[in-house]
Amino acid sequence: MLRFDPFTDVDVLTRSLFSHAMGTSRVPQFMPMDLYRVGDHYVLHADLPGVDPGSVDVNVENGTLTLTAHRSAPSEEHVQWLASERFSGTYRRQLSLGDGVDTENISATYENGVLTVMIPVADRAKxxxxxxxxxxxxxxxxxxxxxxxxxxxxxxxx
Structure with a gap:
């Protein structure tokens, strides 16, 4: 179902290096996820704690599933930060889908900071x-x- 995409990993690494060079490490680094198959569908769970549910976008185009979400940075002024480890900004993850997936019936839910995407297997692949x-x-x-x-x-x- 998934194909290796080295460009996504290189892009994440490059953004990480440039953000540290500019003095900030509060840019999203990755979107941890689990992916497994149960019966006639795949299940994807992506951790997105603190993300506004309205900012979550799941898109399928040309065999690529794109997950996008945004977490806003705290806007407190005149704050002396003692630790700043929670990333803010836009998270994005892309997965190449194989031919055996029914892209017309993919569904997604977001609950308790976890995005769950249900990806059905196409009838022709069963x-x-x-x-x-x-x-x-x-x-x-x-x-x-x-x-x-x-x-x-x-x-x-x-």
Whole structure:
């Protein structure tokens, strides 16, 4: 489902290096995520604590899933910072989707700082039964993916 995209990682590294050189490290570094398959869909969980739900955007274009979110910087003036480790700014993560994904039915929810994206497997990528026919003198039988042969029509099961 996913393809390696070295350009995204290089972009994140470059932004990180330039932000430290300019004296600020409060730019988003990454969007941690988990991705797994359950049955006929993939599930993606991305951690986005403190992000305004209205700023979260999930977009699919040309086989690329793009997740974008924004966390605003604190606007307190005349504050003496003792620690500043919470990133603010725009988070972005892109994933290349394979051909076996139903991009028309992707759905997303955001709850308790976690973005959950449900990515269904396309019907054409799901296992299916193919009937094998024989010459007219033999009875047809069905073979299922992942299972042994089934009994020919007309045979007694027992």
């Amino acid at each position: 296992p299916r039964r193919i009937e094998v026919t024989r010459l007219a003198s033999e009875a047809p039988r069905t073979i299922e993916a992942g299972k042994g042969e089934t009994a020919s029509k007309g045979e007694a099961s027992g």
